Amino acid sequence: MVNLESLYQELILDHYKNPLNKGLASNPSASVHHVNPSCGDEVDLNLIVDGELIVSVTWDGVGCSISQASTSVLTDLVQGKSAQEALKIIDAFSEVMSSKGSIGGDPEILGDAVAFSGVSKYPARIKCALLGWMALKDAMLQAKVIR
């Protein structure tokens, strides 16, 4: 049984208080707006690519600590990676989220995002954790760097 302490790890609340890459950069290659209709959390995300390379992911949004922190961690993680690498990271994170707590996630791939593995025990919060990640996937599709 996960407890509150292990769910709200320091890293998560730190990103919530001091989010990275918040504030939308101009002239994005793709720009998306995603909502979690069950709670009203929102994220706007701007993606700038150079060829296959992710140059910058900036965002703005309102929402709970989980959705905001996980978007912050994500944007930091994928900066400078190729679109394919980013997609692998997103897929790995999605797998952790749908594992009901059985997969902790590989820190080599997921970096700080492993801190969110406790969320997968709380079905109602999974969508929070994935909000920014699904937005980025969508943006990459729009920018045609993945299919």
Add this chain to the structure above:
Amino acid sequence: MVNLESLYQELILDHYKNPLNKGLASNPSASVHHVNPSCGDEVDLNLIVDGELIVSVTWDGVGCSISQASTSVLTDLVQGKSAQEALKIIDAFSEVMSSKGSIGGDPEILGDAVAFSGVSKYPARIKCALLGWMALKDAMLQAKVIR
């Protein structure tokens, strides 16, 4: 507990085999068509009045023994009565039908129609027994001999 024998009394089956006043008279004061939508039983009924007096009630129809016999008994019973008297008979019969078997009915008022008292134990058949009776009431309303 009513049994089949007491439900299907000889009188009922006799009227079913040899219905009275079947065949519609022409030039009616009022003419109605009633259906029991749950089983498809139908009755057409023509009423001829002279002032307040019921001169003739003729009918045609298809349906089960209960609906056909009870219409036959009815038409015989009200012939020559005043509309008010007929209404009293109809109300008395309706009361028996909604009594769930607790009221047998007054033979002075209901005549042969007391034979149908067993029907009130079978909710699904009450509408059969009342089909012609409700048609006559409707016809009397249309002919404006009752309100």
Add this chain to the structure above:
Amino acid sequence: MTLDVARIKGDFPLLSRKVRHDLPLIYLDSGATSQKPVAVIEAESDFYRLHNSAVHRGAHLIAEEATDIYEGARIKVARFIGAESADEVIFTKSATESINLLAYSLGQSDTKSSFHLKPGASIVVSELEHHANLIPWQELAKRSGASLRWFPATEDGRLDLSNLDQVIDSSTKIVALTHQSNVTGAITPLSEIVKQAKSVGALTILDSCQSVPHFPVDVRELGIDFLAFSGHKMVGPTGIGVLWGRKELLNQISPFLFGGSMVTSVSMTEATFADTPRKFEAGVPNMAGAAGLSAAVDYLESLGMEAIHQHELSLNDYALAQLKEIAGLRLIGPYENIDRGAVFSFTLEGIHPHDVGQSLDDRGIAVRTGHHCAWPLMKKFGISGTTRASFYLYNSLEDVDRLVEGIYETQRFFTARGL
């Protein structure tokens, strides 16, 4: 017999009821609604006792559990009918709602859609339809100006497909047919119909109220577009039905009921809608009903749909042989045991169906009488109604004997009284 009926009867509490004159009940009215095994009854009550909470809404443990149960039911139903994904399964209150949902939603298709209905377009049904798969299309035809066409019924109560490509032609947008007639038991041969519908670009909609409970149904194999059925006829609870549809179609058509849990955003003047299945499930759904339906699917699968079908074929053989022998009995439906379910609608010379039903009821045999919500079919056969005995997985050959005996006794009773 492939099913152990004695054991199965024991699973259904109602079947040990005593009825008139303290007689044991012989329940032959499963075409109207089936009885429920203990497992289904307890799935509902366990939901209330342990997991009741509003799905998709709460921020707490019980709400998570309720959501798991509800979405688990969706996955189970999807597998049961061979759907591509659970998103293709929409829970409604009944087959009636499922079909009306479609009729309203398709009626909203905009002018650019290939399903847009206008004068000149046609909707195809049949003379065998239950009112639930007839009146919604009559009303849609009226609203849209499209015309309603139908396959006639043959003498033995099957679809007359002799004019297949005149009935379904290039004007046809919708073909909505029963998969098994609730009156005659005839099972609709689908492959030619679906082929023709596909070739003209029409949608095929199947009313499978009387098929999904009785034999294996695989929506992908059938090649149809939509399918509707009710839980209560397949040993499941009342108040829950299913609409299955191909996902790309469900995502194209408009929502039907509007309210909570089906939106992506809402302002005072405008709302945008979620994808299927959410967009079709406004409001707090029948969660206990879904739990019960899930248990019903488990129950049916534990027996095996093919075994249930074989069981009904055995009942058919046994019943048809005896019913044929009864003088004055006219079967409304096929006499041969091919492509038919264990449903026997009949008339008895000189005795009205209502009186037949009453007499059988007096002997503990529960049947249905009347037009069976298929009034046009009655008119076609020139009758005002039939007596219908419909069998299911808990009925035995002895139940057939009791019915046949009851019919003979009924004839004797009324003949003795001069009918």
Add this chain to the structure above:
Amino acid sequence: MTLDVARIKGDFPLLSRKVRHDLPLIYLDSGATSQKPVAVIEAESDFYRLHNSAVHRGAHLIAEEATDIYEGARIKVARFIGAESADEVIFTKSATESINLLAYSLGQSDTKSSFHLKPGASIVVSELEHHANLIPWQELAKRSGASLRWFPATEDGRLDLSNLDQVIDSSTKIVALTHQSNVTGAITPLSEIVKQAKSVGALTILDSCQSVPHFPVDVRELGIDFLAFSGHKMVGPTGIGVLWGRKELLNQISPFLFGGSMVTSVSMTEATFADTPRKFEAGVPNMAGAAGLSAAVDYLESLGMEAIHQHELSLNDYALAQLKEIAGLRLIGPYENIDRGAVFSFTLEGIHPHDVGQSLDDRGIAVRTGHHCAWPLMKKFGISGTTRASFYLYNSLEDVDRLVEGIYETQRFFTARGL
């Protein structure tokens, strides 16, 4: 306290559930759905065990019993809300369906009808509406060309009626309002509104999802035309709702769902429809649900609706006094215990509602978080959601203490972590 809450809790099996960390459950989410007493659960299962059969259809004893139970439920509900006759009570699957039924049916009113909607006509709602009483009217406005108007919400989450006769004017055909807000708990003062609606000839429709379960409601006293509510919020089963309407109006408006048991005659091309309530209840209904709803009404009446109301007023007094004291807590709804139900929506400075809900859940306290299907109201208050604790007849003063304690602990937990 007027209710013996300890004894009442014992009637509700789910309330003795243990949740996270083996804590006893404190259920404060009755605004989403209520828990069910044993009497309701057993009414449903008894229906299946003893009386299950298709109502209005069979020719046999069990069908008679099922019909008696189903129609008995209708009579009971009619008395409970003060209807003139049982014919005024229509069973639907939910309040959501009830309201959509009205929106579709009224939208069909022909041009001669005084309810006919066309450009220039208006429909009135409020900023406090649940999506179920908002989106159906948005859609009707779109379909008909009528305009949608609304009463704004005041700072304390009530209806702002200061412009009553500008909002409801001679163009108004429909006034559809919530009787008690599911977010703020504010109870709508009806007499002036109904008077104004009557004076302009508009229909008044009440969404009483949050009122009928909580205090005495008498439709004749209120002078309204239609009323909608759900069984599952009033200790009844899921999958059953009610639409009440004045009989002469119900007989005037068109049916909504088409199918079996709602007709007087049917041919291949045309059908004619029965009177209310039959014409609105196509198909085999949720019979077990009706049996359960009937038992729910019995249960509520055994406690007394006035006693339930007084109980909630005591909870209000107790809760409001403590919630006021919590620094950083903003109540979305009235602070004073006048015309409000025991529903407390709040935000906590610096902590998102989702995180509040998660923390309370971890302490065994079940609340709801988010927009509560009242998104426009959230926008009005400039927030993305609230945490909502909603109380009912089985909640005690101790439950209030647990909530308040939980809020303080939540604040300490997150403050200690720098929020």
